[in-house]
Amino acid sequence: xxxxxxxxxxxxxxxxxxxxxxxxxxxxxxxxxxxxxxxxxxxxxxxxxxxxxxxxxxxxxxxxxxxxxxxxxxxxxxxxxxxxxxxxxxxxxxxxxxxxxxxxxxxxxxxxxxxxxxxxxxxxxxxxxxxxxxxxxxxxxxxxxxxxxxxxxxxxxxxxxx
Amino acid sequence: xxxxxxxxxxxxxxxxxxxxxxxxxxxxxxxxxxxxxxxxxxxxxxxxxxxxxxxxxxxxxxxxxxxxxxxxxxxxxxxxxxxxxxxxxxxxxxxxxxxxxxxxxxxxxxxxxxxxxxxxxxxxxxxxxxxxxxxxxxxxxxxxxxxxxxxxxxxxxxxxxxxxxxxxxxxxxxxxxxxxxxxxxxxxxxxxxxxxxxxxxxxxxxxxxxxxxxxxxxxxxxxxxxxxxxxxxxxxxxxxxxxxxxxxxxxxxxxxxxxxxxxxxxxxxxxxxxxxxxxxxxxxxxxxxxxxxxxxxxxxxxxxxxx
Numbered sequence: 001x002x003x004x005x006x007x008x009x010x011x012x013x014x015x016x017x018x019x020x021x022x023x024x025x026x027x028x029x030x031x032x033x034x035x036x037x038x039x040x041x042x043x044x045x046x047x048x049x050x051x052x053x054x055x056x057x058x059x060x061x062x063x064x065x066x067x068x069x070x071x072x073x074x075x076x077x078x079x080x081x082x083x084x085x086x087x088x089x090x091x092x093x094x095x096x097x098x099x100x101x102x103x104x105x106x107x108x109x110x111x112x113x114x115x116x117x118x119x120x121x122x123x124x125x126x127x128x129x130x131x132x133x134x135x136x137x138x139x140x141x142x143x144x145x146x147x148x149x150x151x152x153x154x155x156x157x158x159x160x161x162x
Numbered sequence: 163x164x165x166x167x168x169x170x171x172x173x174x175x176x177x178x179x180x181x182x183x184x185x186x187x188x189x190x191x192x193x194x195x196x197x198x199x200x201x202x203x204x205x206x207x208x209x210x211x212x213x214x215x216x217x218x219x220x221x222x223x224x225x226x227x228x229x230x231x232x233x234x235x236x237x238x239x240x241x242x243x244x245x246x247x248x249x250x251x252x253x254x255x256x257x258x259x260x261x262x263x264x265x266x267x268x269x270x271x272x273x274x275x276x277x278x279x280x281x282x283x284x285x286x287x288x289x290x291x292x293x294x295x296x297x298x299x300x301x302x303x304x305x306x307x308x309x310x311x312x313x314x315x316x317x318x319x320x321x322x323x324x325x326x327x328x329x330x331x332x333x334x335x336x337x338x339x340x341x342x343x344x345x346x347x348x349x350x351x352x353x354x355x356x357x358x359x360x361x362x363x364x365x366x367x368x369x370x371x372x373x374x375x376x377x378x379x380x381x382x383x384x385x386x387x388x389x390x391x392x393x394x395x396x397x398x399x400x401x402x403x404x405x406x407x408x409x410x411x412x413x414x415x416x417x418x419x420x421x422x423x424x425x426x427x428x429x430x431x432x433x434x435x436x437x438x439x440x441x442x443x444x445x446x447x448x449x450x451x452x453x454x455x456x457x458x459x460x461x462x463x464x465x466x467x468x469x
Contacts, residue, residue: 074163
């Protein structure tokens with residue numbers, strides 16, 4: 001079994017904050033349709049690599065922070081992030097962390113759930129986005145994942161345990 | 163979530179708390195862009211700067227003269243209002259603020275400013291952009307920052323007036339940065355809206371100052387659907403919301419009589435002049451001998467009178 005450790009204390013927090021920062025880098029509107037949610041990707045990354053250290057409360061806190069920044073309904077992202085973490089941790093047990101195709105399937109499912117929940121909440125509050133363009137981050141998440149996963153690889157130390 | 167949707171006031175402290183936590187992060191994200199503008203400003207062409215400077219100076223001179231004229235008008239207006247027993251005109255003061263972040267949420271057009279309650283920003287404050295066009299209103303304030311909802315936000319509406327016909331309407335945001343929607347306009351001859359019509363704020367909401375430009379109807383922006391009694395009108399806001407980086411915060415000041423006094427001195431002789439004027443005329447009629455003696459005092463009056 002592989003037991004990974006964070007490279008330094010607070011590494012998870014740092015990556016989540018970086019993800020939140022990337023989420024809020026100003027982009028022209030036609031580009032921002034393609035922006036994946038980097039916090040979701042970070043949460044999936046940690047669920048895959050260190051599922052013992054992933055904390056649902058941290059995910060919830062980051063979600064509230066994201067809600068405040070984007071002035072969304074308070075709890076919209078929080079619920080999404082908590083569910084993302086939960087499902088990613090559950091599903092990560094069924095696969096090996098090295099197989100890319102399996103990772104893609106996992107991301108597709110988890111990010112899909114996240115976006116679906118966001119869409120429902122928006123539908124309920126009467127804030128419906130633009131048609132199919134809404135689902136573009138699902139694709140771009142898959143495209144960005146190998147790079148982002150590679151970069152985040154710096155933040156933990158792989159360790160083999162018997 | 164349900165609480166936040168039904169009663170946003172209840173979750174306000176949570177929002178404010180998180181907004182304070184998020185502010186350093188937003189500043190950090192904004193820092194590279196800020197640095198870029200600073201660096202490009204530092205390396206700007208000297209001759210370009212000089213010509214710009216001279217042009218600005220010229221403009222300033224022009225504006226200062228116009229401002230003087232404006233002051234005279236303001237005093238005149240205040241006096242006339244007093245005579246007519248109308249409420250005093252509301253004045254405004256402004257402060258510049260910088261946009262440091264914009265919301266990425268779909269349908270949301272909310273930006274964060276770098277001024278907060280420390281700088282006197284309060285909720286429901288009106289925000290203007292360059293050229294005096296209405297930008298939006300403040301919806302959330304923390305000590306260091308504030309969130310401004312733009313006119314184009316899906317949940318925003320502003321009462322407007324057609325500059326050409328005087329017809330009133332509501333301009334709703336669409337969630338897109340370049341389209342405002344005007345609803346409940348009865349299709350008919352009495353309220354015809356044409357392409358290129360300009361809508362200004364009507365001030366009926368007691369929030370936005372009246373007669374500030376809001377939007378202009380786009381070509382083919384007026385559409386009638388058969389069977390629908392209302393016309394669908396699309397208008398383009400006067401501001402490019404995506405490019406605006408500096409905005410003006412607006413404070414309402416109702417001028418008190420104490421504030422008015424120091425501005426009056428040049429016009430001061432005119433106030434008592436009126437009764438004296440009448441008196442003098444009577445004097446002129448009754449005592450024609452003293453006419454030359456009165457002349458210096460009366461001569462000074464016409465000079466002050468136009469004010």
